[in-house]
Amino acid sequence: MSHEVPLKDYRNIGIMAHIDAGKTTTTERILYYTGKTHRMGEVHEGTTQMDWMEQEQERGITITSAATTCYWKNYRITIIDTPGHVDFTAEVERSLRVLDGAIAVFCGVGGVEPQSETVWHQAERYRIPRIAFVNKMDRVGADFFYVVRSMKEKLHTKPVAMNLPIYEKEEFIGILDLIRGKAIYYRDETLGTEFYEEEISENYKKIYDQYSNELLESVAEYDDELLEEYIKPDKERKISAEMIKRAVRKGTLDSEIAPVFCGAAFKNKGIQLLLDAIVDYLPSPIDLPPYEGISVDGKKKIKRKPENSEPFSALVFKIITETYFGQLAFLRCYSGCVKKGTSVLNTRTNKSERISRLLEMHANKREDQEKICTGDIFAVIGFKDIQTGDTICDRSKPIVLEPMWFPEPVLSVAIEPKSTSDQDKLAVSLKKLMQEDPTFKLHVDKDTGQSIISGMGELHLEILTERLLREFKVNANIGKPQVAYKETITTSVTGSKEFIKQTGGRGMYAKLEIEVEPLKGHKGFEFESKILSGAVPKEFWSSIERGAREAMEAGPIAGYPIDGVKVTLLDGGWHEVDSSDLAFNICANMVVKETIGKAEPVLLEPLEKINVVVPDGYLGEIINDINSRRGKVKKMEARKNLHFLEAVVPLSELFGYTTDLRSLSQGRANHTMQFYAYDVLPKQLSEEIIARVMGR
Numbered sequence: 001m002s003h004e005v006p007l008k009d010y011r012n013i014g015i016m017a018h019i020d021a022g023k024t025t026t027t028e029r030i031l032y033y034t035g036k037t038h039r040m041g042e043v044h045e046g047t048t049q050m051d052w053m054e055q056e057q058e059r060g061i062t063i064t065s066a067a068t069t070c071y072w073k074n075y076r077i078t079i080i081d082t083p084g085h086v087d088f089t090a091e092v093e094r095s096l097r098v099l100d101g102a103i104a105v106f107c108g109v110g111g112v113e114p115q116s117e118t119v120w121h122q123a124e125r126y127r128i129p130r131i132a133f134v135n136k137m138d139r140v141g142a143d144f145f146y147v148v149r150s151m152k153e154k155l156h157t158k159p160v161a162m163n164l165p166i167y168e169k170e171e172f173i174g175i176l177d178l179i180r181g182k183a184i185y186y187r188d189e190t191l192g193t194e195f196y197e198e199e200i201s202e203n204y205k206k207i208y209d210q211y212s213n214e215l216l217e218s219v220a221e222y223d224d225e226l227l228e229e230y231i232k233p234d235k236e237r238k239i240s241a242e243m244i245k246r247a248v249r250k251g252t253l254d255s256e257i258a259p260v261f262c263g264a265a266f267k268n269k270g271i272q273l274l275l276d277a278i279v280d281y282l283p284s285p286i287d288l289p290p291y292e293g294i295s296v297d298g299k300k301k302i303k304r305k306p307e308n309s310e311p312f313s314a315l316v317f318k319i320i321t322e323t324y325f326g327q328l329a330f331l332r333c334y335s336g337c338v339k340k341g342t343s344v345l346n347t348r349t350n351k352s353e354r355i356s357r358l359l360e361m362h363a364n365k366r367e368d369q370e371k372i373c374t375g376d377i378f379a380v381i382g383f384k385d386i387q388t389g390d391t392i393c394d395r396s397k398p399i400v401l402e403p404m405w406f407p408e409p410v411l412s413v414a415i416e417p418k419s420t421s422d423q424d425k426l427a428v429s430l431k432k433l434m435q436e437d438p439t440f441k442l443h444v445d446k447d448t449g450q451s452i453i454s455g456m457g458e459l460h461l462e463i464l465t466e467r468l469l470r471e472f473k474v475n476a477n478i479g480k481p482q483v484a485y486k487e488t489i490t491t492s493v494t495g496s497k498e499f500i501k502q503t504g505g506r507g508m509y510a511k512l513e514i515e516v517e518p519l520k521g522h523k524g525f526e527f528e529s530k531i532l533s534g535a536v537p538k539e540f541w542s543s544i545e546r547g548a549r550e551a552m553e554a555g556p557i558a559g560y561p562i563d564g565v566k567v568t569l570l571d572g573g574w575h576e577v578d579s580s581d582l583a584f585n586i587c588a589n590m591v592v593k594e595t596i597g598k599a600e601p602v603l604l605e606p607l608e609k610i611n612v613v614v615p616d617g618y619l620g621e622i623i624n625d626i627n628s629r630r631g632k633v634k635k636m637e638a639r640k641n642l643h644f645l646e647a648v649v650p651l652s653e654l655f656g657y658t659t660d661l662r663s664l665s666q667g668r669a670n671h672t673m674q675f676y677a678y679d680v681l682p683k684q685l686s687e688e689i690i691a692r693v694m695g696r
């Protein structure tokens with residue numbers, strides 16, 4: 001990799017937004033203008049570099065996040081283009097974990113759409129500074145000021161307009177740069193590669209004055225020199241572009257403000273200004289606080305500076321399986337350097353792994369490297385046992401970096417191989433897919449022996465089963481999607497158990513008294529011990545906790561996993577010879593299972609939040625339909641001729657909703673959905689499900 005670029009000139013950034021906002025189109029333009037590609041890729045033609053998967057090109061949507069590196073004004077920019085569809089939220093999550101900054105893309109017409117809101121908050125969780133790009137300014141109904149306002153209202157951020165769109169006879173023709181006070185126009189015949197500056201025209205002077213003042217007012221507090229000038233009377237002010245940029249950079253890096261730019265990626269406008277903004281306002285690895293990890297035993301915090309002289313450490317954020325190369329692991333290096341051929345430590349397995357090949361990635365294309373250093377995003381071939389979230393590091397200086405968080409899958413389908421030869425292939429292929437995707441799970445039904453696969457939604461499962469068939473050539477029958485139910489308890493109960501087993505030789509003995517109680521929101525598992533160490537020696541406590549945790553795997557009603565329970569250990573008894581870890585583990589498992597059965601258990605079902613955009617004339621029918629699906633409308637808003645509905649509906653009632661909504665509105669309404677929460681299933685439905693599950 002080009003290590004001549006100093007770390008301060010690195011930018012590792014993500015592009016995130018609601019589906020179809022134009023992330024991939026924007027990335028393709030970035031690649032073209034930076035000279036990385038010589039042909040502009042288009043999503044609708046299936047010719048983009050970033051959407052390289054067959055299914056992405058066919059469907060015109062991004063499914064998997066892809067990384068690429070390009071150079072702009074000697075800065076090294078590594079970009080990860082993420083999918084907008086909520087079923088692929090894991091791709092956003094893993095990317096945000098390893099990036100330093102992000103561009104949030106908004107549609108100039110749609111504004112802050114639901115999934116943009118979600119990804120914005122995801123980025124907040126990882127404390128990632130963000131800039132905003134309002135795209136599609138060429139579309140009828142695009143309204144830059146509306147988008148800026150809705151960022152303030154919905155994202156609770158301080159958006160600062162840095163550009164304004166210029167229109168002539170309702171056509172989007174250029175961009176006004178508020179810092180430099182110039183109008184910028186693009187030459188269409190060079191696909192926007194060439195652009196020129198002009199003075200601001202008379203009819204834009206007033207709006208320029210207003211917004212350039214607002215810009216100063218919003219950012220003056222972030223730079224002392226600027227503030228000093230800003231408070232002087234207008235005529236005495238000596239404000240330079242550098243001062244404003246410094247202030248905007250400081251405000252952005254502190255996540256206090258979000259500078260907002262505009263353009264139309266598809267029409268080749270505004271991308272060079274966005275590239276300047278990446279360089280000017282988003283952080284380099286050294287602008288962030290030192291990285292924190294923990295020691296392998298989890299007891300000590302370890303800090304690492306982002307410097308090549310520090311010991312090597314890197315985090316695995318993605319794994320893909322390739323037909324020829326086998327597994328490809330994607331990593332971000334946080335400190336130090338590593339050369340090809342080196343042995344490194346995986347702190348999860350505590351085993352050494354050899355780095356056979358080091359690669360710089362450009363979507364699915366790759367370039368071999370001899371060495372990688374701090375700040376690099378790269379791929380490795382040759383790991384034997386690797387998982388997403390693993391830390392790879394210098395063998396003599398182990399560290400565990402914070403892994404990423406992934407949501408639980410909510411939808412399942414049964415999958416059955418069509419022939420015996422497919423049977424083995426299916427097992428191997430499912431394992432590979434699971435390794436790639438932590439939101440894809442497999443379990444085998446104890447009663448029927450059927451393989452059940454679970455994922456984030458209908459589209460997610462459809463893509464995965466399609467990949468099984470096409471890439472892995474496995475023929476399988478796919479069942480109907482089923483909701484992933486859970487079980488919980490609704491009351492607190494105490495229970496006790498004495499576990500005695502005498503089978504010649506050494507026996508087994510353990511005695512426990514516990515309380516189980518429901519947790520708020522039907523979520524999580526907690527374990528507390530109020531026992532005195534005399535009653536049960538401390539050495540057995542972890543076996544008891546493990547036994548209790550294992551009891552959560554299958555509930556008393558229909559064998560679904562249990563969630564939202566706290567187990568408190570109250571008392572117990574032991575025997576000097578017969579008590580053991582195993583005896584306490586079994587006893588804990590039994591007593592927790594029995595007590596949960598008495599704590600009025602109920603079934604939980606997943607609820608989705610759906611956002612529906614409804615044109616005038618269809619609202620009544622669409623609301624009636626939501627009600628008939630046991631849904632509740634939570635919010636309603638109207639803008640121009642459109643109504644924006646937000647409702648919470650059980651997932652089990654939403655199968656085929658896309659088609660139904662289309663027929664209800666003659667194809668004019670559209671919707672998005674995302675997981676909302678688990679809630680108690682009404683009694684009658686619960687009985688139906690129990691009867692179905694138990695009768696199978």
Ligand SMILES: Nc1nc2c(ncn2[C@@H]2O[C@H](COP(=O)(O)OP(=O)(O)OP(=O)(O)O)[C@@H](O)[C@H]2O)c(=O)[nH]1
Nearest residue numbers: 019020021022023024025061062084136264265266
């Ligand atoms: N009119 C107009 N259309 C655009 C613009 N940018 C993108 N599009 C179109 O919008 C559609 C979606 O663009 P993508 O770039 O695939 O959007 P995305 O955000 O990557 O979508 P996902 O990855 O599926 O979430 C494509 O048909 C683009 O051609 C723009 O500036 N103006």
Ligand SMILES: [Mg+2]
Nearest residue numbers: 023024061062
């Ligand atoms: Mg895309």
